[in-house]
Amino acid sequence: MARLTNLLGALGVAATLAGLAFGLPAIDRSLPAERAIRSDEPYLIGAGVTVVPPAGAALDVTGTRPADDDGTVLFRLGPVKYAIVVRPFDGDLGAAAERLRKRIVDTTGYQVTGAQLEVSTAGGLAGLQGGYTAPGRGGRYAVFVADGHTIEVTISGNDLDLGRTLPQIEASTRTLRQSGGQR
Amino acid sequence: MTTSVVRPARSARVSTLVRVPAFWVVLTLLAAGGLRMAQMTGHFFAAYPKATTLSILLFALLAVPFWLFVSELDFLEREPAELLVVAFAWGGLVATTVSIPGGVALENLMAKLGSPQLAAGWGAALAGPTVEEIAKTLGVVAVVLIARAQVNSVLDGVVYGAMVGLGFQIAEDIVFAVGAVALAGQGDQVQPVIATFLLRGFLAGIWSHTLFGALAGAGIGYLVVSRERGRAHRAGVAALAVLGAWAFHVLWNSPLLIDGLGNGALALLGVLLIKGLPPLLLILLLVRHFQDREADYYVERLARLDDPSLITPGELAVLGSSSRRAAARRLPGAATAVRRLQRAQARLAVELSRADAESIATAEAAVRDQREALRRLGHAEAVAGPVSWRHRASTIATTAVAIAVLWVALSALGGA
Numbered sequence: 394m395a396r397l398t399n400l401l402g403a404l405g406v407a408a409t410l411a412g413l414a415f416g417l418p419a420i421d422r423s424l425p426a427e428r429a430i431r432s433d434e435p436y437l438i439g440a441g442v443t444v445v446p447p448a449g450a451a452l453d454v455t456g457t458r459p460a461d462d463d464g465t466v467l468f469r470l471g472p473v474k475y476a477i478v479v480r481p482f483d484g485d486l487g488a489a490a491e492r493l494r495k496r497i498v499d500t501t502g503y504q505v506t507g508a509q510l511e512v513s514t515a516g517g518l519a520g521l522q523g524g525y526t527a528p529g530r531g532g533r534y535a536v537f538v539a540d541g542h543t544i545e546v547t548i549s550g551n552d553l554d555l556g557r558t559l560p561q562i563e564a565s566t567r568t569l570r571q572s573g574g575q576r
Numbered sequence: 577m578t579t580s581v582v583r584p585a586r587s588a589r590v591s592t593l594v595r596v597p598a599f600w601v602v603l604t605l606l607a608a609g610g611l612r613m614a615q616m617t618g619h620f621f622a623a624y625p626k627a628t629t630l631s632i633l634l635f636a637l638l639a640v641p642f643w644l645f646v647s648e649l650d651f652l653e654r655e656p657a658e659l660l661v662v663a664f665a666w667g668g669l670v671a672t673t674v675s676i677p678g679g680v681a682l683e684n685l686m687a688k689l690g691s692p693q694l695a696a697g698w699g700a701a702l703a704g705p706t707v708e709e710i711a712k713t714l715g716v717v718a719v720v721l722i723a724r725a726q727v728n729s730v731l732d733g734v735v736y737g738a739m740v741g742l743g744f745q746i747a748e749d750i751v752f753a754v755g756a757v758a759l760a761g762q763g764d765q766v767q768p769v770i771a772t773f774l775l776r777g778f779l780a781g782i783w784s785h786t787l788f789g790a791l792a793g794a795g796i797g798y799l800v801v802s803r804e805r806g807r808a809h810r811a812g813v814a815a816l817a818v819l820g821a822w823a824f825h826v827l828w829n830s831p832l833l834i835d836g837l838g839n840g841a842l843a844l845l846g847v848l849l850i851k852g853l854p855p856l857l858l859i860l861l862l863v864r865h866f867q868d869r870e871a872d873y874y875v876e877r878l879a880r881l882d883d884p885s886l887i888t889p890g891e892l893a894v895l896g897s898s899s900r901r902a903a904a905r906r907l908p909g910a911a912t913a914v915r916r917l918q919r920a921q922a923r924l925a926v927e928l929s930r931a932d933a934e935s936i937a938t939a940e941a942a943v944r945d946q947r948e949a950l951r952r953l954g955h956a957e958a959v960a961g962p963v964s965w966r967h968r969a970s971t972i973a974t975t976a977v978a979i980a981v982l983w984v985a986l987s988a989l990g991g992a
Binding site (some may be wrong): 396399400402403404406407409410413414415417420421425426439450452454455457458459460462464491492493495496499501539 | 604721
């Protein structure tokens, strides 16, 4: 009897752990993460940085964390992910781009492709953009530096979906704006 | 003195653990957690070999003083090293492995059911502590299940809880350090590891998971030991202790005072003290209280012997106090001999409480051997001698170095 109680106790411990490790993620997956979002007004990412979402995009709340001095936002256009990360940064644009490229290639199977091109936003932010490939998917990245922050944009999806949605996303990226007063 | 202070039990040999069903379940969980952590570490090594090696080395070294301190908390009735290893491994392998997906999921649920703003502001403060404190507390429950006889005082619960917390803290720090390297985006650099070590090791290490785990462990210890109380009372106290650990963890992770009290090292120190000092003081008071009660219990058993060859009246006064034990070890040229005698006397006290004649005889013989060794060094008993100028100078120098190290760390991270 004592052994059975002991075994049941241990199995109870294991079951509780399983609840934490597998149960919570299962509940998380069972609930939708996407929220409708207006594409005709700026969305505050964090640290005073805003962007107008692409038409037809949904906000993925699991990848969105706005804060006073940094922030992330994740939009989804079907299978395409469009993520923007704002972080404090004390370097120049070249260093910011190099840092992002390094992080991309540090991920197993990821490679940056081609040369970087200069880009700018309607609000006057200057940036660099490039492309990368990964197994089964491709991507674009862009990086801007403004007011002590780096704004990193990554877009990923398969080539077909990317080709279809890139014009809307690039149009959205051009609406990035940094306003120190909003922080 | 009630028996609820210490619940004497027959000495449980670790080799007998294999007969306990829970042992095999715990072993399986440790193996699964170990496999997962090995996979994660393998990825770290592949991407950042230098930084990963350094972070493992630094945090492993940091674990050593914590381990020694925690394992010395219960000097009189020491815990078996094997069970301390199980507790540490549970924290480092099982609790971390479970907490990573569980914490992320809970934070996502906060974003889904609340808002991304809620998750951004309070996700780390609420999701992390909720999953982590449950997973860590289960480590103490696991130790109780596999070796109930070894958890016979509240202090035992504190020790095992602190060990689980320490294992968790070290593993989490390594993951954070390598994460900082990845985030920096400058390749296999060691600077983010050193910054993480200063911040999470030196500044946050004292009042981190080891402390929260100790409080939760005290609750489980009380639940197991205080049999004269009703089940509901004991369960209530245990729940309160786990809730307390959770609340202190929430306070530590909370965005309150996130902007600090201003700039500079003093401001950073102020925030650390406001958030970290309450649990530290509470735990120290609790430990002191339970150490004193346990010491009274064991010293009383030794006093009944009334045999100065085993323990003198002066040594009885010394054995129950950690500071007086330490002072006695400063007898000229006899530090090791005094320590061995004190250990032998503590062992005898435990055997007296278990009332096993054969083990008592063996323990008495061991005390007499150590007594003889001390006499050969010219000391009749292990009591404190006068404080030497060398000891005073050493104390002042150590304090000065500790303050200097703390100040350098605060200045480096606080922008002084």
